[in-house]
Amino acid sequence: MVRWPSPRAVLGCSLAAGSAVAADAYFSAQEGYLARPLDYDGVSYVTSAQSAVMLFHSLHVTAAFHDLITAVSPLWVSVVTAQQLVLGSGAWQAFSARFWAVALLLVLVYWVVSRRSTPWLGAVAVALTALLPLVSPAIRASSVEFITGQSNYVEHWYLDDLRPDFLTGVLVVWAVATIAEHVHTPRRSAYLVSAVFATAAVLAKTSTAPIVLAAWAAALASAWWWNGRSRDATRNTLLAALLLVVLLAPWAVFAHGLSSVVTYLQQVAALRSTYTSSGGLIGGFTYFLARIPIQLGPIEAWAVIAGGLFLTVLLLRRKLGPAEIIYAGLALLFYLAFSLPPSKNPVLGLWISLSIWLFFVAGAARLAMTRWPAFVNRAARVTLAGVAVYVLVVYALGIVALANWPANERRSNAQLLTVTSDVAQELGRHVSAGQCFGYAPGPGWPATLIGILMDGNGNAPVSTAIDVDPSRTAIRDYVAAASGCPAILTYREDIADVAKAFYAPPARQPYLRALADWVHSPDSGFVLDKSWTLSDLPPITPHTLGSYQGQSLTVELYAREQGK
Template sequence: MRAILLCCLLAAVALAADAYFSAQEGYLARPPDYDGVGYLFYAQAPYHLILGVHLQAALAHLVNNVAPLWTAVLTLHYLLLGDGVWQAFAARFWPIALLLVLVYWIVRARAPRPLAIAATGLTALLPVISAGVRSSSWEFFSGRANYNDDWGLDDLRPDFFALVLLLWSVALLAEHSETLRRRNYLLSATFAAAAVLMKPTTAPVTLAAWGAVLAVTWFWNRRSPGALREALLAAGLCLLLLLPWATRGGGVATVVAYFYEAAVTYRGAYAMNLDLLSSLAYHVVRIPAQLGEVEAWPVIVGSLALAVAMFRRRLGRAEWIYAGLVLIFYAAFTLTTNKNPHVGEWFTVALWIFFIAGASRFAVDRWAGPTLRWSPRAVAVVGAYAVIVYALGAYALVSWPSNEKSANAQLTAVTTELAGELRQHVAAGQCFTYAPGPGWPASLEILMTNAEGASPLSTPIDVDPAWTTIQYVNVGIRCPAAVVYREDIKQVAKVFFCPPVRQPYLQALAEWVRGPLSGYRLQRSWRFTDLPPVGAHTLGRYEGVSLTVDLYLKG
């Protein structure tokens, strides 16, 4: 119990430090971005409904949701800490704490306590947990800035939490694969179901991975009395826990619709047309960004060496399971055409678990005496490394380029003022036209949510490519307010995500709204100046983009 409490304390400290760094130049220094901002918006309605004691309506919002468990966690944080982005950011405590406890448990089962403490501390320093701390120092000293790949690891999407829950469901079987009891099966099934409810759109991968581990552990224990019964009981419990969401909540239909839209309807917006080599390397080349530039190469080389040791039967069954999990995640997320850096966390964190499990077992089995003697020094080394990491990060923040700071401040100011102006002229339930921007439209909708949990809504972000521009314009002009850019949409796409398939529609809408026959009048304008380009660029040295946002009102 003391170890669990200390892991939770370490998680709280790591989260607080990361929040501070993020609030200076990262995720919390600007409007929350996609996909996380969408989930923050989903939690607004149940939060306000619960405050108004409309509990049945709040429950309906949570059940009929694209990510019911993550939305419930964010709603709980709103209720406990208040309505705001940093309050929602605090929800990262739970997956961080669970991951640190898992790492401690896995290493402690193989190695002395000091080595388990060192592994836990090193895990807390990984960019997937301490994105703000690591991004500041890396971007400043390398001169390479890439918000989405670096600071964006703090994004409040449910992938990280879902992954940690799945890792727990797997570890409960893997770590007890030779002495499985009913409680291990039942707890594993509960964690697997929670992982699905946390991120339903990854349900096929989650259930395939957990089902494979369940089948393998049953096969290893098939001669044990009751092994098949316990495995079927676990599968039945997982199904039972998911049944209300899958049927009454429409979960299966939601997931199927999501995959169809991503793979077919809106493929042009999200699919990456990579060649075979680029596709195979996509998640591999992001290991340093997610596990650390310093840690990545020891992990990669060490994992390859451990794989050789595994085939020489120098590792246990648990390591085989973790290695299999790495391969499942790599294959699943490499085969899909809709890639993004955040999905790669499933592969990289699973690789980290395999590495620390295999390395600790191999070290103790091969060099038991030296490992026991040197393990206390490992704690000191990790402690010194933590001091260096935070010192470099703090120095980077103090020396951060002024134009990068100004860009974040502009994004926040314009979003806040635009939402305030829209709220005065557009009622809840009415619409305004979509325009690319920092987390727009959800970052605007959050700021306009009323006490009943309702908000003005934007026209759809995605466009059916079968539509003509006239059809798209006809939908937009039904709204009492139109948000458009004065510049060509290709200029906007240099700063904000706006795939080519959307650009003709947004350009046509902007030209119509500004035309004399539209019936719209210019209400107010805002100016972005010297914004950095989207994607990778040289920190503080880039060809800045300036944009003008116009708000038009009907009548």
């Protein structure tokens, strides 16, 4: 029985992770997430990291550490910062931070599978995991969209978004797996390592701390119960809880982390109308289920669903072990926790898919070695060779897809980069660090613009509010706040038309429409400084790849008249 992953396994999985992330970055830079300005919400974390990088470079070390510790997601922002300190500032440098999540996931999968079967089957599981869309979104999106002829940027390419959700999901699964894999032989070291992973998961994305802690507590309670509520199990459980409290206390108290999380969750609750999914209660419970094939792959998902149902039957018949029961319970907990609230974050569905995948590979490995041990030992190498062929086929399809990608889709991404750079340059003539500008929807706006305008000390302008609580903010107050800024971005077209190309939910539209009407009026005190045309834009919704009703929009920058 393999207690912990060996250094050789960690090195091998890390090399596989590095290769997977590098390949995905290449595909993404051609037609995906990196081929256009970084999208919101991930770009906001990159901008925070960029500010810290600037502070480190200007030797404001104390200020840099303060900003990192007090960030909404201190661990994730710190990881992105570290990557840019080593590799330099830029989009792909920030993107390389995904390596840590992928490496941890591959090591976990190898460890879980090899504990139940053989190292060869562990390698098979690693290869399949590295090819999942949740790990390599751009590689899978290119081939799937080219073969089907249907483009869906938000669901496919956007899985590369630099939010902390992926890393957080991997960390919380590690925290649970460390307990589950040692449930028969509870060791103090396992509980302590689990507490460290749980702490890291909280700090990676603090807004999900309640769910992280609930999942970890459920794993501890399950292990305590299966060990007969023994004195050793009780002692280890309390020791792990104490370590977590000690590790989180400095952040929660001195960095005001606890109060920040409470405030953030209150803001999310106030803005629930903006992010509420359609379909009511039934739609809420099918929302994440519909995304499993997107996140696990159109082929893999059906195998996982069929295999998962079969394994669930075995689980109910007590043919599987406590670890598999814990993994199944983890998937159910995440599914209920994310499906019940009316507001939905599609990226959090990764947690559900991750736990389902772990349950599947763990259960399949145990079943295979229990039922057909001799056959598994003989066929493992052949299976690995077959998986290698499958990987090569998927990559080859992706390369063919990139070589034949529609020209209008390429031009659209290129002009988004060009216009964003030009808008930021012109905006910088009117707005300096500490001042504000009126926000308008765009490719990663306003964070992409703020990042470009950041000075060497990490200071940058700010935008007017992106999210607005209709119950607390009147339209006239929103316009009044923007009127105090030196510059305002808007569109010549109505915001409802803009929402066809860029994210502008209905709750925001009355505010943005009122601001546009006001700044266009002669008595606003603002004059048109410059405009840019975005032509032949694809819709934000799913569409036929390369064949769509292109949309043209005109971005306008209004500056305050001198003397007003």
